[in-house]
Structures are given as C-alpha cells and as structure tokens.
Amino acid sequence: MKRAKQKIFQDYIARQGLKSTRQRDIILDAFLSSDxxxxxxxxxxxxxxxxxxxxxxxxxRTLKLFAESGIAREIHFGDGQTRYEHVSEGEHHDHLVCTGCGTIIEFENESIEKLQDEVAVAHGFLIKHHKLELYGLCAKCRP
Amino acid sequence: MKRAKQKIFQDYIARQGLKSTRQRDIILDAFLSSDxxxxxxxxxxxxxxxxxxxxxxxxxRTLKLFAESGIAREIHFGDGQTRYEHVSEGEHHDHLVCTGCGTIIEFENESIEKLQDEVAVAHGFLIKHHKLELYGLCAKCRP
DNA sequence: TTGTTATTGATATTCACTTTCATCACAGCC
DNA sequence: GGCTGTGATGAAAGTGAATATCAATAACAA
Structure with missing residues (x-):
C-alpha cells in the first residue's frame, strides 16, 4: 500500500522530468504514515x-505534487485550512465531521452516489466529482 | 416572502438590543432582491x-448578522470566497455547481437525506447539518 | 435635547496560503 | 571522480479575503 504509492509518486516525478530529493522522500514518508x-x-x-x-x-509544494500525482487529494472542511487525504485507486468516500472534537470518519454509500447521478441527469449535468459532508457530534461527543 | 424575512431580521435586531440603521435596510433590500x-x-x-x-x-458585518438572524447562510464552494444564500423556513437544499460557467443550481432530494441519516445512525453520529455539492458541467457547458 | 451606546467606514491587521529569488543539490556527461 | 545544466529549496516578501481597530457618527430612550 505504502510502497505502491511511493512508486506512483516516483513514477510521476520521473515522467514530469522532476527530481527525486531528500525532502520529498521525507515528506512522502511522513504523509503516508500519518493520519x-x-x-x-x-x-x-x-x-x-x-x-x-x-x-x-x-x-x-510537495503536498500539491502529491495531489497532482494522484496519491493525495485536497479537502476543505470550511475551517479555513486546506487538508490533504490519502487517495486509493478507484476509491471514493465522504466524511462525517465531528464539530465537537474534530474527528473525521470516512464512509462510502453506493445508494447515495446513485441518487446523486440521477439528480445530475435530471438537470442535464455531467458530474466530475462531488463532496458530501455530514457535520454533527460523534458518539463520544453527543450529549 | 421578502417581507417575512425583513420582519425576521427586524425582530432579531430588536431582540438583541441592536439598532435599525439606514445601511442595514439598504443592504437587506439588496440582498433579498438579488441572486x-x-x-x-x-x-x-x-x-x-x-x-x-x-x-x-x-x-x-451585516451579512454575518443576516446569518445569525436565520435569513441567510454562509456557503463555501472552495473558490476562496464566502458566499451567502437565502434561507427559507424549514427548507434545505444542496447544490449543483458548474465548473465551466459558475452557474449554481439548487436541488432537494428526500431520499438522499434519508440515506444520510442512516449513515449517521450507523456511526453513532448526531447530525447538525450537512453539505452536498455536485461539481461538473451544466447542460450548456458540457461538450 | 441630551446622554448613552451601537454603528459606521477608513484603515490596519491577520491568516493561510502563494510567489520570488538567490543558493543549493540532483542527474547526466565526460 | 569532477563539470554542468536544471530543477529544488527555504527565507522572506507578496496576495487576497476576512476580521479587528478606532475615532467619528447616528439611533434610541429618557
């Protein structure tokens, strides 16, 4: 998993005529072994x-490169900071965000995606990507 | 509709011990009669x-007040600008955002909301609000 | 009318990036 | 190994939108 993403990134770097550097290795390692x-x-x-x-x-700059190479994706939760999350081949997920403790839980729901497609079709839209976030209190934070 | 919101805002202003001013009237009017x-x-x-x-x-400051009073809501589409949209009593909707021309279409979908609730329950979450945006090309912009 | 307090608007500041630029370090070629 | 030509780096400056500051002003109650 980690190795696969390292390879994807190295390949991307090479393909673009960029250089492999100590910093990029360190940052990639930290990113992949993190939250x-x-x-x-x-x-x-x-x-x-x-x-x-x-x-x-x-x-x-390196996080931007990760996103370009396909191993990371930018996300915005409306708190004014850009975050980066890991991306796995062909996988998509949405988020449950706890407004109490900041915990983020990922989920996938095929039925919701299907309904989204229907909405898009009904409006003549061609969907590129979407964003679904549920904000509230997690099991620990709820009263 | 417009009158109802004006009343909601005036009531909010009064309840909070704030003042009614010329500027607030002008801004409220412009906001309500706008896109x-x-x-x-x-x-x-x-x-x-x-x-x-x-x-x-x-x-x-006035837009923030509108949001506090309940007649407006902040939205972020990831373009770095905060937008405000009108809020109608008990209504909620999501967005189709055209990445070509910037057009924003609103939609509601009861089934999606229901599925969201199920996801939340499954994770022990207590949902406060959510955000669903579908990005792509509208009928006019698609190839 | 007057006194109190909220509001206004010009300006300064903050915040989270984003760009600049002189210096440095890869990678290919002797 | 040493050169050499790029791309990369990091300190610092620049951006753009949002937010705070503050002296002057305007609402409102008495």
Missing amino acids: RHLSIEELYLKLRAKHPNIGYATVY | RHLSIEELYLKLRAKHPNIGYATVY
Missing part, C-alpha cells in the same frame, strides 16, 4: 520535530 | 453603484 486528514501546517509541524531544516513552502 | 449566491465582494460592488458611501466592512 488521513492533515493540513499543511500540521504536517509541517510534525516534520519540524525531526527535520527542522525543511521549510513550510517545501511541504506546501 | 441567491452572492459573495461579500459581489454584494458590496452591487451596492456601491447606488450607495458609494457604504463600506465593505459594513456589508461584511
């Missing part, structure tokens, strides 16, 4: 502990 | 034509 919904800031701070010489801009 | 998905900037520019003395900050 699935990190903001740039969070990943930067996490890296800083072990690699104080890696700059914010590099983390920022 | 349903305006950004602060857009509403500000629209107002500027007739009322060049109204400041950006006032529009910003």
Whole structure:
C-alpha cells in the first residue's frame, strides 16, 4: 500500500522530468504514515520535530505534487485550512465531521452516489466529482 | 416572502438590543432582491453603484448578522470566497455547481437525506447539518 | 435635547496560503 | 571522480479575503 504509492509518486516525478530529493522522500514518508486528514501546517509541524531544516513552502509544494500525482487529494472542511487525504485507486468516500472534537470518519454509500447521478441527469449535468459532508457530534461527543 | 424575512431580521435586531440603521435596510433590500449566491465582494460592488458611501466592512458585518438572524447562510464552494444564500423556513437544499460557467443550481432530494441519516445512525453520529455539492458541467457547458 | 451606546467606514491587521529569488543539490556527461 | 545544466529549496516578501481597530457618527430612550 505504502510502497505502491511511493512508486506512483516516483513514477510521476520521473515522467514530469522532476527530481527525486531528500525532502520529498521525507515528506512522502511522513504523509503516508500519518493520519488521513492533515493540513499543511500540521504536517509541517510534525516534520519540524525531526527535520527542522525543511521549510513550510517545501511541504506546501510537495503536498500539491502529491495531489497532482494522484496519491493525495485536497479537502476543505470550511475551517479555513486546506487538508490533504490519502487517495486509493478507484476509491471514493465522504466524511462525517465531528464539530465537537474534530474527528473525521470516512464512509462510502453506493445508494447515495446513485441518487446523486440521477439528480445530475435530471438537470442535464455531467458530474466530475462531488463532496458530501455530514457535520454533527460523534458518539463520544453527543450529549 | 421578502417581507417575512425583513420582519425576521427586524425582530432579531430588536431582540438583541441592536439598532435599525439606514445601511442595514439598504443592504437587506439588496440582498433579498438579488441572486441567491452572492459573495461579500459581489454584494458590496452591487451596492456601491447606488450607495458609494457604504463600506465593505459594513456589508461584511451585516451579512454575518443576516446569518445569525436565520435569513441567510454562509456557503463555501472552495473558490476562496464566502458566499451567502437565502434561507427559507424549514427548507434545505444542496447544490449543483458548474465548473465551466459558475452557474449554481439548487436541488432537494428526500431520499438522499434519508440515506444520510442512516449513515449517521450507523456511526453513532448526531447530525447538525450537512453539505452536498455536485461539481461538473451544466447542460450548456458540457461538450 | 441630551446622554448613552451601537454603528459606521477608513484603515490596519491577520491568516493561510502563494510567489520570488538567490543558493543549493540532483542527474547526466565526460 | 569532477563539470554542468536544471530543477529544488527555504527565507522572506507578496496576495487576497476576512476580521479587528478606532475615532467619528447616528439611533434610541429618557
């Protein structure tokens, strides 16, 4: 899994005529072995502990590269920060976001997707992607 | 409809011990008689034509008040701008966003909502609100 | 009318990126 | 191994939208 994504990224780098660098390796490793919904800031701070010489801009640029290469995806939960989540081949999921503790749970629901397609067709739309987020309190936070 | 919302807002203002001002009346009027998905900037520019003395900050603060009073709701489509849409009593809708021309179409789908509730229950979540956006090309923009 | 308090609008500040640019480090070629 | 030509890096400056500040002003109650 982790190895597969490393390969996808290395291939992407090579295909684009870009270079493999120490920083990119470190950031990729940190990203792949982390929680699935990190903001740039969070990943930067996490890296800083072990690699104080890696700059914010590099983390920022590298996460963008991950997204371009297909191993990550940008997500926005409306808190003003861009987050990156792991992407697995052919997989799509939506989110349950706890407004109490910030926990994010992923889910997939085939029936919802199908209904979305119907809505799109009814309006003559050609869907590229979608975003479904349910906000509320998780089992631990609810009263 | 428009009158009802004006009343809701006036009541909210009164209840909070706030004041009724010329600017708020003007902004409320412009908001209610506008397109349903305006950004602060857009509403500000629209107002500027007739009322060049109204400041950006006032529009910003007033829109926030609208949201607090319940007649408007903030929405984010990931383009970096906060938009405000009209809210009607007990109504909820989702969006089809055309990435070609920016057109936004609203839709409601009872079945999807029901499935969302099921997902939430399955994860022990207590849903407060949700967000469903379908991005793609509208009938006019699709190839 | 007056006093109190909220509001306004110009401006400054914050925040989260995003770009710039001089320096550095890969990768290919002797 | 040493050169060399790019792309990469990191510190710092720049952006754009949102938010805060504050002196001047306008509502409203008495």
